[in-house]
Amino acid sequence: xxxxxxxxxxxALSASWLFxxxxxxxxxxxxxxxxxxxxxxxxxxxxxxxxxxxxSFSQPGEPPEDAPRSSQTPCxxxxxxxxxxxxxxxxxxxxxxxxxxxxxPISETHHQILASIEGSRxxxxxPGEACLFLFLSLDTLAGEPSPMPLQWNGGQNHLxxxxxxxxxxKTFQLGQAMVAEAxxxxxxxxxxxxxxxxxxxxxxxxxxxxxxxxQQHSPHPEETLLALAEERGGxxxxxxxxxxxxxxxxxxxxxxxxQTHHMVTLPKATFCLIPGRCxxxxxFLQALQAGCIPVLLSPRWELPFSEVIDWTKAxxxxxxxxxxxxxxxxxxxxxxxxxxxxxxxxxxWDAYFxxxxxxxxxxxxxIQDRIFGASAxxxxxxxxxxxxxxxxxxxxxxxxxxPFYHLQQGxxxxxxxxxxxxxxxxxxxxxKLIQAVADSQHCGQILILWSSERPPPPKGKWPKTEVPLTVxxxxxxxxxxFFPHSTINTDAILSLDAHCILSTSExxxxxxxxxxxxxxxxxxxxxxxxxxxxxxxxxxxxxxxxEFSMVLTTAAFYHRYYHTLFTHSLPQTLRTLADEAxxxxxxxxxxxxxxxxxxxxxxxxxxxxxxGARPPLASGGxxxxxxxxxxxxINLMAAGFGHMPLVSSRLRLDPVLFKDPVSALRKxxxxxEKP
Numbered sequence: 001x002x003x004x005x006x007x008x009x010x011x012a013l014s015a016s017w018l019f020x021x022x023x024x025x026x027x028x029x030x031x032x033x034x035x036x037x038x039x040x041x042x043x044x045x046x047x048x049x050x051x052x053x054x055x056s057f058s059q060p061g062e063p064p065e066d067a068p069r070s071s072q073t074p075c076x077x078x079x080x081x082x083x084x085x086x087x088x089x090x091x092x093x094x095x096x097x098x099x100x101x102x103x104x105p106i107s108e109t110h111h112q113i114l115a116s117i118e119g120s121r122x123x124x125x126x127p128g129e130a131c132l133f134l135f136l137s138l139d140t141l142a143g144e145p146s147p148m149p150l151q152w153n154g155g156q157n158h159l160x161x162x163x164x165x166x167x168x169x170k171t172f173q174l175g176q177a178m179v180a181e182a183x184x185x186x187x188x189x190x191x192x193x194x195x196x197x198x199x200x201x202x203x204x205x206x207x208x209x210x211x212x213x214x215q216q217h218s219p220h221p222e223e224t225l226l227a228l229a230e231e232r233g234g235x236x237x238x239x240x241x242x243x244x245x246x247x248x249x250x251x252x253x254x255x256x257x258x259q260t261h262h263m264v265t266l267p268k269a270t271f272c273l274i275p276g277r278c279x280x281x282x283x284f285l286q287a288l289q290a291g292c293i294p295v296l297l298s299p300r301w302e303l304p305f306s307e308v309i310d311w312t313k314a315x316x317x318x319x320x321x322x323x324x325x326x327x328x329x330x331x332x333x334x335x336x337x338x339x340x341x342x343x344x345x346x347x348x349w350d351a352y353f354x355x356x357x358x359x360x361x362x363x364x365x366x367i368q369d370r371i372f373g374a375s376a377x378x379x380x381x382x383x384x385x386x387x388x389x390x391x392x393x394x395x396x397x398x399x400x401x402x403p404f405y406h407l408q409q410g411x412x413x414x415x416x417x418x419x420x421x422x423x424x425x426x427x428x429x430x431x432k433l434i435q436a437v438a439d440s441q442h443c444g445q446i447l448i449l450w451s452s453e454r455p456p457p458p459k460g461k462w463p464k465t466e467v468p469l470t471v472x473x474x475x476x477x478x479x480x481x482f483f484p485h486s487t488i489n490t491d492a493i494l495s496l497d498a499h500c501i502l503s504t505s506e507x508x509x510x511x512x513x514x515x516x517x518x519x520x521x522x523x524x525x526x527x528x529x530x531x532x533x534x535x536x537x538x539x540x541x542x543x544x545x546x547e548f549s550m551v552l553t554t555a556a557f558y559h560r561y562y563h564t565l566f567t568h569s570l571p572q573t574l575r576t577l578a579d580e581a582x583x584x585x586x587x588x589x590x591x592x593x594x595x596x597x598x599x600x601x602x603x604x605x606x607x608x609x610x611x612g613a614r615p616p617l618a619s620g621g622x623x624x625x626x627x628x629x630x631x632x633x634i635n636l637m638a639a640g641f642g643h644m645p646l647v648s649s650r651l652r653l654d655p656v657l658f659k660d661p662v663s664a665l666r667k668x669x670x671x672x673e674k675p
Contacts, residue, residue: 096130
């Protein structure tokens with residue numbers, strides 16, 4: 001009976017709940033169980049890139065309730081890589097890019113883009129050699145619409161470049177052209193056909209770029225946990241006790257202590273909360289540069305270079321409708337995970353986003369990977385230092401062949417080296433040097449790069465060696481000493497000058513050191529760079545000091561891959577400078593290696609003072625100290641790179657028991673003992 005009497009009460013309560021749900025119910029219910037859309041409606045539920053950290057609170061495939069949808073139609077809808085790009089045009093020479101000349105006045109940014117491409121390995125001045133045609137779609141400064149390219153051909157094999165967000169409607173129909181656009185909407189972006197660019201500020205540097213600002217990789221106890229990008233500009237920071245009201249504009253609770261920083265100041269926090277509006281994409285790059293882990297709140301735009309960059313290693317995509325759960329997850333993240341994410345932000349910033357030039361080259365490299373196939377750059381190369389721009393697929397498509405991936409891949413360089421002896425001036429062949437190198441147990445071959453005006457001696461005049469000896473005659477340019485000769489069959493190269501004097505023990509010990517550091521240069525003679533306040537520029541010296549930043553290629557070990565980078569990656573202007581001022585070639589090679597690995601070279605000692613040792617092609621006779629070339633050289637190199645890549649060091653590696661007062665029989669490199 002009592003149960004029967006209570007039934008009306010239960011019916012009334014059930015009706016009340018049904019009524020509330022019908023009216024919309026409380027916000028939490030709408031978040032937990034979003035309504036399903038009719039079949040056929042495109043869904044755009046935020047993609048959870050870090051499922052371990054933030055698990056979805058809805059069923060997979062359910063769309064967000066309040067996500068705005070674009071009414072635009074994707075530009076060139078129906079196009080994909082296989083249907084709208086003819087890869088047969090690119091066979092043989094790979095990706096060659098022809099840039100349409102501007103029809104009128106263009107901005108400084110466009111001048112920089114043109115200069116960046118013209119100085120790269122992708123560019124060609126001949127439309128007949130090109131397989132990709134680049135067209136700048138933005139209107140001219142005078143406000144005139146951009147004209148139709150003469151060889152448009154329906155847009156096939158064309159790339160329309162726009163560094164700023166633009167609507168789908170252009171001054172002409174795109175047809176089959178690809179679009180490289182800053183922060184494109186997810187709904188209009190065509191994966192593996194279009195390219196998503198970062199939204200760059202107007203004052204973004206052209207070359208080099210500012211380095212990452214992260215100094216303390218692990219969160220400092222006093223460091224702010226959260227920073228929120230504000231629509232009016234700047235960052236609003238709060239401590240770790242902040243509630244979900246930090247970004248919830250409808251919340252009436254006390255958000256706790258907060259501070260607002262001007263937009264020119266990079267955020268100093270562990271996590272940077274970035275709303276999903278397209279206008280907020282600019283804050284994404286600021287967070288990367290600052291080493292602040294981006295937490296994207298239901299982003300409406302495609303993440304930059306998402307085709308190749310694994311953003312799960314550097315950023316977090318979260319649902320803006322679940323603020324409390326997101327904050328709780330950020331609080332509970334382990335220090336190891338935080339460290340890994342912050343380090344990745346610094347790598348990605350430096351490798352792909354710190355300058356306009358890197359953004360443009362990354363765009364072209366992505367298209368080249370499509371032409372060559374997915375094996376051109378494995379995911380490891382795109383997402384591990386030094387990045388895909390510095391791992392040329394023309395050298396190899398296997399990470400194990402590159403010097404900076406040996407440790408990561410558990411591989412080792414080959415156990416032999418190739419000696420490249422540069423003969424560039426008058427005099428007799430370096431017979432003693434050849435014999436000392438050939439006696440090394442690690443020597444695999446000797447190549448004589450003969451660039452003297454005199455013809456080389458006949459074959460019978462060269463010393464008899466147990467290793468193959470080859471004489472290569474070629475052009476007399478300084479940069480030719482770093483040409484990737486096909487005859488080099490070892491990973492290690494010992495670069496020598498004909499005037500150098502080395503013993504077999506010195507060669508053996510230096511090679512053993514290099515095997516432990518295959519990504520670095522290991523040498524005997526050193527220079528050091530410094531900032532000259534009086535001259536307002538860089539200088540360098542050959543004085544014997546404890547600190548150094550360069551080793552001379554007079555006698556140095558390095559990996560053969562740097563020959564490929566030197567020849568095919570460096571701008572032609574820098575190689576021409578080295579040819580015109582031959583003593584600059586050492587500086588250029590050291591700049592290149594330091595820019596790739598961001599580490600200093602390693603110095604190994606001479607066993608005894610050497611007479612006649614001097615840098616290649618430098619003035620001076622035997623017994624003179626090596627003199628650095630014109631100081632303008634280092635400044636021109638720094639300007640060409642856009643920054644100073646050299647790193648100073650005080651480390652010198654000596655043999656074990658080098659100076660210990662023990663029996664000489666116990667010393668492996670006895671000839672290195674100084675008197």
